[in-house]
Amino acid sequence: MRLLYSFLKELRLSTRSYYFYLEIIMAIIIIVVLRYVVPENFESSSRLFAYVSPDLADSISTKITDTHTGENAENTLILLDSIDAVVAVMEEDRNSVGLTVTSFQGSETPGTEIEYRLIFQGYESERLRNIMQASVSMIFAPPAFTGTPPKAAAVETIGQRNEHLSDRNSVLPPVLLLNAAFMGLFIIAAFIFMDKEEGTIKAFAVTPSHIWEYLLGKMAVMLLAGMLSGLMTVLLVAGSSANYVLLILLLAVSNLFGSSLGLLVASFFDNMAQAMGTIFIIIYLMAMPAVSYYMPAFSPLPMRILPSYPLLFAFRETLLDDPDYAMVLANAAIFAVVSVILFLLANKRYKKIITI
Amino acid sequence: MINVDDLWHSYSHDKDYALKNVSFEISKGEALGFLGPSGAGKSTTQGILTGLLPLQKGKAVVGGYDISKPAREMFNRIGVSFEQSNVYGKLTALENLEFYRKLFDVPTADPRSLLKWVGLEKVINKRAEEFSKGMKHRLTFVRSMLNDPDIWFLDEPTTGLDPAIAGQIKDIIKEKKAGGTTIFLTTHNMYVADEICDRVAFIVDGEIKLIDSPRNLKIKYGERLVDVEFIDEGSLQQASFSLKDEKERNALLDVINTKKIETMHTREATLEQIFIRVTGRELAA
Ligand SMILES: Nc1ncnc2c1ncn2[C@@H]1O[C@H](COP(=O)(O)OP(=O)(O)OP(=O)(O)O)[C@@H](O)[C@H]1O
Numbered sequence: 001m002r003l004l005y006s007f008l009k010e011l012r013l014s015t016r017s018y019y020f021y022l023e024i025i026m027a028i029i030i031i032v033v034l035r036y037v038v039p040e041n042f043e044s045s046s047r048l049f050a051y052v053s054p055d056l057a058d059s060i061s062t063k064i065t066d067t068h069t070g071e072n073a074e075n076t077l078i079l080l081d082s083i084d085a086v087v088a089v090m091e092e093d094r095n096s097v098g099l100t101v102t103s104f105q106g107s108e109t110p111g112t113e114i115e116y117r118l119i120f121q122g123y124e125s126e127r128l129r130n131i132m133q134a135s136v137s138m139i140f141a142p143p144a145f146t147g148t149p150p151k152a153a154a155v156e157t158i159g160q161r162n163e164h165l166s167d168r169n170s171v172l173p174p175v176l177l178l179n180a181a182f183m184g185l186f187i188i189a190a191f192i193f194m195d196k197e198e199g200t201i202k203a204f205a206v207t208p209s210h211i212w213e214y215l216l217g218k219m220a221v222m223l224l225a226g227m228l229s230g231l232m233t234v235l236l237v238a239g240s241s242a243n244y245v246l247l248i249l250l251l252a253v254s255n256l257f258g259s260s261l262g263l264l265v266a267s268f269f270d271n272m273a274q275a276m277g278t279i280f281i282i283i284y285l286m287a288m289p290a291v292s293y294y295m296p297a298f299s300p301l302p303m304r305i306l307p308s309y310p311l312l313f314a315f316r317e318t319l320l321d322d323p324d325y326a327m328v329l330a331n332a333a334i335f336a337v338v339s340v341i342l343f344l345l346a347n348k349r350y351k352k353i354i355t356i
Numbered sequence: 357m358i359n360v361d362d363l364w365h366s367y368s369h370d371k372d373y374a375l376k377n378v379s380f381e382i383s384k385g386e387a388l389g390f391l392g393p394s395g396a397g398k399s400t401t402q403g404i405l406t407g408l409l410p411l412q413k414g415k416a417v418v419g420g421y422d423i424s425k426p427a428r429e430m431f432n433r434i435g436v437s438f439e440q441s442n443v444y445g446k447l448t449a450l451e452n453l454e455f456y457r458k459l460f461d462v463p464t465a466d467p468r469s470l471l472k473w474v475g476l477e478k479v480i481n482k483r484a485e486e487f488s489k490g491m492k493h494r495l496t497f498v499r500s501m502l503n504d505p506d507i508w509f510l511d512e513p514t515t516g517l518d519p520a521i522a523g524q525i526k527d528i529i530k531e532k533k534a535g536g537t538t539i540f541l542t543t544h545n546m547y548v549a550d551e552i553c554d555r556v557a558f559i560v561d562g563e564i565k566l567i568d569s570p571r572n573l574k575i576k577y578g579e580r581l582v583d584v585e586f587i588d589e590g591s592l593q594q595a596s597f598s599l600k601d602e603k604e605r606n607a608l609l610d611v612i613n614t615k616k617i618e619t620m621h622t623r624e625a626t627l628e629q630i631f632i633r634v635t636g637r638e639l640a641a
């Protein structure tokens with residue numbers, strides 16, 4: 001019961017301060033930008049790694065090279081020596097597409113009939129695939145191409161799962177993590193410092209209430225604001241394509257993680273000015289894995305051990321049509337445990353600092 | 357109700373003590389005033405007794421609860437008014453009290469009548485951030501009465517208030533005391549101590565110099581003076597005579613017998629004068 005009143009009081013306090021709206025306003029700005037400014041998919045000028053089998057007539061390989069480096073120069077074409085080399089290079093450059101052109105195996109006149117394959121990473125958008133396919137098939141279409149039309153064309157991916165997010169939706173995980181989870185870290189600290197400055201924390205300390213009731217009341221407000229802004233963002237940007245059960249779960253645990261960390265951090269400082277540096281470093285570090293998120297090839301260990309790294313990928317899962325439940329649930333469980341530990345530590349700290 | 361024995365406290369955890377060997381007791385329904393200059397250790401003592409500061413050395417029992425391991429329920433019986441107002445600026449006067457009363461497990465007083473008591477009834481729905489210093493102070497003060505405490509800690513309850521409001525606050529404290537509330541009050545205002553407290557403790561540099569009732573102190577340390585205005589050779593003269601000194605007593609008799617007395621008043625030494633005599637320090641310092 002007291003917890004409920006504590007929550008109601010914190011809610012009233014926070015709705016009267018601008019910090020609370022900071023999170024909601026940020027969410028609105030993000031929604032507007034994503035919906036009306038960011039295209040659903042970026043025009044990607046990815047690199048095209050190609051292998052042209054040497055047993056093909058010279059004319060064909062010249063043709064491919066000419067066509068592709070000519071008008072269609074949007075994608076840079078890089079010729080490699082083997083199919084394996086193409087795949088290997090593609091695994092390094094996650095923004096690339098592969099093409100192999102070999103002579104058709106069942107041909108009676110080897111070297112004249114060809115077959116080609118397009119190799120994708122697995123997370124390209126449908127649109128990009130179509131563009132690539134169209135542009136490659138153009139190469140082999142008359143009148144530019146005078147040889148026998150390709151006998152076989154295939155599309156394959158090197159990724160395990162064929163799941164992908166639209167470019168717009170793939171912006172969501174970092175946004176959710178930052179706005180819904182880590183803004184809470186900053187804002188809850190700001191609220192603690194307001195209470196410290198007003199001395200109301202002392203007034204609370206001379207009542208029969210427990211400090212955990214006070215802290216939980218604050219966290220509940222952060223949770224409400226985080227869920228509100230997070231759900232609003234996903235609902236208006238991704239719509240029905242998200243898995244809301246997993247999303248709500250993940251938003252909740254990452255929010256609790258952020259706010260319990262915020263409580264703990266704030267307990268070591270007297271005011272915002274002192275804490276600012278530390279809080280910024282933490283938020284900055286937490287934002288770093290976004291780089292790996294966009295460039296999976298760059299995932300050094302220091303990046304992967306940051307808590308925001310698994311959370312980012314878990315958020316990504318919740319937006320997929322066929323999310324990896326086990327992965328999301330495991331992350332939720334781990335962060336729930338971590339949050340509880342952080343909260344207990346914070347509770348211990350506040351019991352102590354309140355008496356100083 | 358309150359037993360304090362050999363209390364020591366150092367903020368820096370070294371030999372620099374803010375409190376040294378502080379011992380006193382307050383019986384049920386009694387009001388004890390801590391009188392001392394700024395920095396004497398008054399708030400530090402209150403801080404320890406209300407659990408806001410850790411008990412470092414010594415023993416303290418408040419309302420039967422050992423302060424070295426304070427139980428939360430102790431605070432149902434305790435009221436604390438702070439030297440520096442600490443209310444939520446973003447909440448109205450009424451909201452501040454409404455939320456605060458929910459923190460107790462015991463029946464609480466009606467916030468509206470409390471606010472009326474200290475003259476805040478007109479600003480009941482105004483946010484405390486718009487209050488003057490005195491208004492915030494009164495709000496902090498009445499908040500400490502919400503749970504109708506039987507032990508009441510008042511840190512400088514009248515400091516910084518205009519005389520009329522200070523008078524009101526003193527009346528409220530006296531009324532509560534008459535109702536049996538045990539009071540620990542700190543002040544550097546001798547009138548407040550004199551008027552409200554059954555006993556006062558003189559505290560300087562973290563040490564209690566003496567504890568006694570204002571009346572006893574005045575009898576023991578005060579010299580009673582008689583101020584006389586009389587006509588001497590056609591002009592108005594003024595003189596003060598100490599009743600303690602035999603020569604002065606005789607001089608006074610001489611004036612009474614030979615001169616025309618215009619006015620005559622006896623004057624008691626103030627607590628402040630006694631404080632200066634006992635501690636060698638001024639209260640205002
Ligand atoms: N938080 C603190 N940290 C370090 N020293 C402190 C702290 N609070 C008080 N002191 C020191 O302890 C001593 C006693 O301070 P205290 O506040 O108890 O005095 P006081 O009698 O209440 O004075 P005042 O009349 O100004 O309120 C002073 O020397 C003061 O400087």
Ligand SMILES: [Mg+2]
Binds near residue numbers: 398399400439511
């Ligand atoms: Mg003080």
